[in-house]
Amino acid sequence: MLFDVFGWVKNRAVFHPTLNLRRIFGKAFAGLPVGEARSMGIHESQSLFFEMQIGRSKPFISHLSRLSAEAFNAHNNPVFAEDNLYKIYTQVEKGFIRVDADELTYPAHVIMRYEIERDLINGVIEHTDVPALWDEKMKAALGISTKDNYKNGCMQDIHWTDGAFGYFPSYTLGAMYAAQYKATMTNTVDFGCDFDMAIKSGDLNPIFQWLSDNIWSQASLHTTDELVKRATGETLNAAHFRKHLEGRYL
Numbered sequence: 001m002l003f004d005v006f007g008w009v010k011n012r013a014v015f016h017p018t019l020n021l022r023r024i025f026g027k028a029f030a031g032l033p034v035g036e037a038r039s040m041g042i043h044e045s046q047s048l049f050f051e052m053q054i055g056r057s058k059p060f061i062s063h064l065s066r067l068s069a070e071a072f073n074a075h076n077n078p079v080f081a082e083d084n085l086y087k088i089y090t091q092v093e094k095g096f097i098r099v100d101a102d103e104l105t106y107p108a109h110v111i112m113r114y115e116i117e118r119d120l121i122n123g124v125i126e127h128t129d130v131p132a133l134w135d136e137k138m139k140a141a142l143g144i145s146t147k148d149n150y151k152n153g154c155m156q157d158i159h160w161t162d163g164a165f166g167y168f169p170s171y172t173l174g175a176m177y178a179a180q181y182k183a184t185m186t187n188t189v190d191f192g193c194d195f196d197m198a199i200k201s202g203d204l205n206p207i208f209q210w211l212s213d214n215i216w217s218q219a220s221l222h223t224t225d226e227l228v229k230r231a232t233g234e235t236l237n238a239a240h241f242r243k244h245l246e247g248r249y250l
Contacts, residue, residue: 034220038227040167042215044174045181052103052175053182053244054207059200061086090248094142096152102122102248103175105142112137114155114166121165130154177228179241184232 008072029035037043037213054060067081069075078084092102098109116133119125121135125133134154159167185207186195193206214231225235 013025036220038218038220038222038224040170041177042224042227044170045177046174046215048148048171048174049178049181049211050201053178054199054204055148056089056103056248057196057199058082058086059196061089062200063202072087077238092249094144095144096144096149097156098139104245107172107175108141110168112141113159116154117160117165117168173236176236176238176241179244180232180234181211181215182230183240 062082065080065085068080068085069077072080074080090102092104094105095101098106098113101109112134114138116125116130120127121128131146131150131154138144138146138153159165182195195207198204198206215227218227218230222230229235
């Protein structure tokens with residue numbers, strides 16, 4: 001149980017299959033386009049909802065702290081203190097590697113990749129320009145250089161070698177959708193309970209139910225904008241993500 005909980009905080013990829021497994025339409029929709037997830041942005045929203053909106057929240061870290069102390073019989077060990085764990089899981093640090101980035105600097109990695117692949121596709125730049133552009137954009141966004149460092153620079157991802165051009169924005173779109181879901185659950189009377197208290201208690205059933213009703217069971221019945229508006233009352237609004245980041249890090 002404890003290691004499952006740690007996995008929630010560290011590995012959002014586990015929730016991609018969660019979205020697939022929880023799309024319950026019945027046999028009539030099996031194998032049809034309508035039975036697929038709406039988009040990879042929505043897919044990423046599920047992963048990032050659990051990793052960031054829940055897994056890095058103070059109520060969840062409080063729950064994690066209790067489980068850790070009990071599992072290791074270390075109730076007085078400062079390593080497992082709630083404040084210490086929260087600092088660990090919300091640490092912000094500039095780095096070369098996208099997959100290791102914290103949620104505050106992660107969008108910078110996404111934006112620079114999008115700008116490079118956009119210009120590649122539009123013929124503005126050549127593939128030979130990528131290493132120098134990567135270094136230029138990393139210095140501009142994060143103040144670090146990848147000059148002559150392809151391993152930690154433009155060769156670190158699998159997306160382009162796999163032909164997945166245009167995927168990177170899905171991560172930040174997912175983070176914004178996730179923040180909007182959380183804001184809706186927090187501010188909606190119909191949600192039926194206190195969002196933070198549900199997390200702190202370890203009973204995530206109300207959260208699973210909201211996601212099942214509003215996201216998982218809807219799959220591709222609606223456009224992305226329609227899906228999000230039906231679930232939250234508005235189409236994508238980046239203000240929720242900004243408010244989330246400001247509340248956690250400022």
